[in-house]
Amino acid sequence: MRQRLPYGPPGAFCVFPTAIGHCALVWRSPGVVVGSALPHGSAAATRDAMHRRYPSVAEAVPDGVLASAVASITLLLDTGSADLTGIDLDLSAVPEFDRRVYEVVRTVPAGVTLTYGDVASQLGSPGAAQAVGQALGRNPFPPIVPCHRVLAAGRQVGGFSAGGGRRTKLRMLDAEGVHLEHPTLFEL
Secondary structure, three states: OOOOOOOOOOOEEEEEEEOOEEEEEEEEOOOEEEEEEOOOOOHHHHHHHHHHHOOOOEEOOOOHHHHHHHHHHHHHHHHOOOOOOOOOEOOOOOOHHHHHHHHHHOOOOOOOOEEHHHHHHHOOOOOOHHHHHHHHHOOOOOOOOOHHHEEEHHHEOOOOOOOOHHHHHHHHHHHOOOOOOOOOHHHO
16 A cells, blocks of 8 residues: 555546445546545445545546446445555555555455454554544445455454444355354344
8 A cells, every 4th residue: 555645636436236235436546546435325324424525526437547447446335345555545644553564454355354462463453452443433445445355353344434334344254265153034
């Protein structure tokens, strides 16, 4: 993940359908992602959330590397299999600790999970599991920074700040072949 200097305000965003709902990608030229979002309930709600978070952005059709990023995100959420590590992120507004957390989490491949404590240990701060969880709760790049692959101790789901909460996290993990909870008769 290359650190970028600020390029100015975000320039554009798009909303696109996936298996879990309409997601969004926000970028600035030349093809650097400044944010993304998991579904907010509908395409319109996701679009509104992007306008609130980035008031100056205009909706646009991505091309080049940004179109490839959208295709890769869609593939990951549809099939559970895609590598998003090549997507260039602007981390200039991200605090140093959060940046370090995202760098570790970004190396976790689809179908693999870590705990908040595992991430803290990899950072050299074994007592910082709660701080890792807070950093992931602020993740401006889901699922490019795959915070859904980080679990609480004992392989418990833990929290998830995206729309749909734990259910969305479980659905994303399930698509990647990680099965933490079995459905009940009422969820079949």
